[in-house]
Amino acid sequence: MKLLVYSKALYSTWIYYSPDRILFDAGEAASSILGNKAFAIRRIFLSHGHADHIAGLVGLVNIRNNAMGDREKELTIYYPKGNYLISEMMAFLARTNRHLAYDLEWIPLLPGERVELLAAQMPRYIETFPTVHVDNEESLGYSIVEVRHRLKPELAGAPQSEIVKAVRSKGRDAVTETYHQRLFSYGGDSVGLRPAFVAETEVLCHDTTFLDERDRKEYKHATLAEAIAVARAAGVKKELVCLHISSRYKAKLREITETALANEDLGFKVTLVPPGRIFAVD
Ligand SMILES: [Zn+2]
Numbered sequence: 001m002k003l004l005v006y007s008k009a010l011y012s013t014w015i016y017y018s019p020d021r022i023l024f025d026a027g028e029a030a031s032s033i034l035g036n037k038a039f040a041i042r043r044i045f046l047s048h049g050h051a052d053h054i055a056g057l058v059g060l061v062n063i064r065n066n067a068m069g070d071r072e073k074e075l076t077i078y079y080p081k082g083n084y085l086i087s088e089m090m091a092f093l094a095r096t097n098r099h100l101a102y103d104l105e106w107i108p109l110l111p112g113e114r115v116e117l118l119a120a121q122m123p124r125y126i127e128t129f130p131t132v133h134v135d136n137e138e139s140l141g142y143s144i145v146e147v148r149h150r151l152k153p154e155l156a157g158a159p160q161s162e163i164v165k166a167v168r169s170k171g172r173d174a175v176t177e178t179y180h181q182r183l184f185s186y187g188g189d190s191v192g193l194r195p196a197f198v199a200e201t202e203v204l205c206h207d208t209t210f211l212d213e214r215d216r217k218e219y220k221h222a223t224l225a226e227a228i229a230v231a232r233a234a235g236v237k238k239e240l241v242c243l244h245i246s247s248r249y250k251a252k253l254r255e256i257t258e259t260a261l262a263n264e265d266l267g268f269k270v271t272l273v274p275p276g277r278i279f280a281v282d
C-alpha cells in the first residue's frame with residue numbers, strides 16, 4: 001500500500017494512491033504538496049462536493065495545462081452523479097480553461113458501479129458504495145478491488161503431485177478459484193460506514209472527525225469509536241487509517257489514541273492522520 005494522505009477536517013482532504021495513480025478527493029494544496037506527482041495522476045475520484053474535498057481541482061487542472069511537459073496526458077474525474085456542487089465546479093473549470101492541452105473527462109457514478117483499472121498483473125477495479133453525509137447531496141465511497149486466484153479450498157493439504165496431475169489433465173481452472181480482494185477503501189466524509197461495503201478490505205480510510213463523541217453537534221461525521229467499530233465489524237485485514245480529524249485534537253492526538261486503544265486486541269493497526277501534515281502509509 002502506497003498512500004500519501006493529507007487531511008484536516010474543514011480545510012482539506014486528499015489521498016494519493018501511487019500504484020494506480022489515483023487521487024481520491026482533491027482538497028486545496030493537493031497539487032502544490034504533491035509536486036511532480038500531481039502530473040502522474042490519471043484518475044481522480046471525488047467523494048462529494050464540499051470545498052475541502054474539491055477546491056484543489058482548480059490548481060490541478062491548471063498546472064497540467066500550463067507547466068512544461070506532461071501536457072498531453074488525459075485526466076478523468078469521477079464523481080457522484082447528481083451532486084450539484086461538483087456540477088458547478090465542472091462548469092467553472094470548463095469556462096476558465098477553454099483551451100486545454102489534454103483531454104479532461106468527467107464521469108458520473110452511482111453506488112454499486114465498477115470502473116476497470118489497467119493493472120500490470122492482476123485485474124483491478126474501483127467499486128463504489130453509498131455513504132451517509134449530508135441530506136440531498138450525493139456522496140460516494142470507493143474501494144480498489146483486485147481479482148486474485150487461489151487453490152480451491154477442497155484441495156488444501158492435498159499432495160503436490162495430485163495437484164500437478166489435476167492441472168495436467170483438466171487445466172489450471174480445475175484447481176484454482178478466483179476471488180475479489182478489497183485492497184483499499186475510502187468512505188470520504190460520512191457517519192459510520194456500513195461494514196458490508198468495505199468487508200475484509202486490507203486498508204480502510206474512515207472519517208474520524210471527532211475523537212470525543214461529546215464534541216459532535218450534528219450527525220454528519222464519524223467518531224473514533226465508530227470508525228473502530230466499523231473496521232472491526234468489516235474484518236479489516238491490515239490497517240484502519242483515521243482521517244478528517246478536527247484540528248482541535250492536534251495537541252492531544254497521541255494521548256487520546258493511547259487511551260482509546262488501551263487493552264484493545266483489534267487484529268489491525270490503527271493510525272490517526274495528524275491534521276495538517278502530509279502523511280505516508282505503506
Ligand atoms: Zn463534507
Ligand SMILES: [Zn+2]
Nearest residue numbers: 010050052189
Ligand atoms: Zn470534509
